[in-house]
Amino acid sequence: MNSKVLSVSSLNNYIKKIIDADFILRNVNVQGEISNFKAHTSGHLYFTLKDEGSRINCVMFRQERQKLRVLPRDGDKVTIRGRVAAYVQGGTYQIYVDDLQSEGTGDLYAKFLQIKERLAREGLFDETRRRPIPPNPQKIAVITSPTGAAIRDIIKVLRTRHPGQCLVIYPVQVQGETSEKEVIAALARINQRQDIDTIIIARGGGSIEDLWSFNSEAMAYAIRASRIPVVTGIGHDIDFTIADFAADLRAATPSQAAELTIPNRMDNLGQILDKKRRLRQLMEARMRQEKSHLVMNLRFIRQNDPRTILVNEMKNVSDHKERMAQAIRLRLDREERRLERATSLLSAYNPYNVLDKGYAIIQNESNEVLKTVSSLDAAHMFRIRVRDGEATYQKGEKLNGIERETN
Template identity: 40%
Template sequence: MNIKTLTVSEVTNYIKRMLDNDFILNNLSVKGEISNLKYHSSGHIYFSLKDDNGKVNCVMFKGNAVFLDFVLEEGMEVIVKGRASIYPATGSFQLYCDEIKKEGQGELFIKFEKLKQKLSKMGYFDEDHKKILPKYPQRIGVVTSPTGAAIRDIINVSTRRSSLVDIVLYPAKVQGIDAYKEVIEGIKYFNNNKSVDIIIVGRGGGSIEELWNFNEEELAKAIYVSKIPIISAVGHEIDYTISDFVADVRAATPSQGAEIAVPLSKDIEQKVCDISKALEINIDNKLKSCKNELSNAERILKIHSPITRIANSYLEIDNLRNRLNFLMKIKVEKEKKQLENLNNLLLAYNPVKVISKGYAIIQDDEKNLITSKEQLENPINLEISVKDGKAEGKFIPLKHIK
């Protein structure tokens, strides 16, 4: 039997015709959980519909999307009505959705919300706990896949912004079973070595399943207890993970994470220039202040100069000496005058002077002065002092003295 060789286009078109002619596949109603959701700028909506055992790509064109009365979200459980076919250009099987009805929230979304509420109550999201990023880091640690787009974006943005910052990569899996454990090890590594100023944890975009490692409670705890500030840069702008809420700063993309962490070289140069100018002004003001203080001190020193005080003291000493001499002279004159008066008084009462006038001093043997006639009633030895000497003798009264 001869089998005709077909081109790829012939095969895909053949499969498409078979699917398009199948009644069931053209009238499908499929229940599943939304993931990898993307609202395109054209108005079309692209997403995946999955359950525990399978996944199928879906598209709802703008003509049907405008009639949706709610916004599709990651993890949302929905019922899709439409048809199954393939897109010949890529050969991919997908559902073309005509209607979408909300069925409920998916298991992963519910799990995400429960953990979010739990960690929020435990204070993991509190602003008071979040650390401030250093303005001018020297080294930035990055925990991500060494082969992913995230590290390339971070390196490109960092080097474009500044050549003064070093990027240190800790290679880790960011997708797959237990990948979060490697991310935790990276955070612990940088904290133990204290070799970086900021840590960026992240990866590129993906579905909720692909990003789920960043929704693990253990990773949230590692981010929470880190002593080094952490930027969570997971997925695209529409993607939110538990890591984003726990981290000190959330970046919408890895590129934005690098922009937040790395300051622009021109900003650093401007800051250095501003600091230099401020320092120059402060030094100039300080020098002027010191000169003024020195001038004031010199003026005060002149006023209170020891030389001036000594010179003034000489004048005071001269004045005191003159005053002392004056007072001493007055004192001497006064004392001299008083001495003359006392001398005159002494001369006036001097016994010798009295004797020279014819008087005598009479004393008995015991040197008692004879001042009364009663002392001469009986014979008595006497000593008589006159002007030019003394005479001794015995006095015998001749008659009774009256």
């Protein structure tokens, strides 16, 4: 007997009716560990509830979310109450959560916190140990899955920002048992090269189990031992791994990791144009400065030309000569006037000049001027000087025409 052929939609609607009709599934209480938690901008919460053997998708709408005091996070153990319903369009089923009660921290998340605290005490995450990311790398090594969304996102950013940037892909498993060893081995191989400037470790988002290979101590030590700066772009904004704390720079996504390491060609072009403009301004300023120095030097040369100096010195000599002649003339005139004044004064005080007025000077043998009769009587010899000459007489000789006045 041939069964009825159903369309996909018919089958999914049939399954939905069965699930909706089940009394238990309409009101279930399920305990598990949250992973892959996302708080959507619409206000709805999306997460996976898991245990050791299985997982189921859950959604909590905004009106139920408003009842929560604290939002859950990856690794939390919770007990949820809600209903199981099928999603016809996607062919999946999930729990629509009405209530969520926290039961504590999940085992993996607790282990993550222990590792993080231990490495932090060792100083592995100190900011002082982080190396700067080169602004213009020649080659960037990317450790990621060759088929994952992360490498596609990085290449997309590459084409947008800098198509000429060189990427060297190191394909590894980014999830599973061999992932940790492959990533550490890739880091070691890259550090043997001399032409790599930056390393990107990238993978898409996932649960704490999916990202667990990036939460090991060995991974953290390998990243810190790298001599080449390491940028991590693991998961989404809310995902943090031990590798992120150990890295020199943590990006929220693989795309952001590419944006932080691949220089923007247009930014570089703008920087080049700006430097070119600044260089032109500096050159013009230097040329103006050198021109000013040249003008000053030419002026100095002209001022210190030997011919100019000689002419100036000759003029100085001529000026000094003229000033000296003028000074001599002034001095001679002044001395002549002094001589004339002295001559006039000497002439005024010359006793012989009074002889022109009829006076006479009588002197004894000692050339003393005789002013009284008694001094005349005492003289043995006397000399009489008049205007046109003098006559000498001995005592006792009669003076012709001279009478001696007596009292």
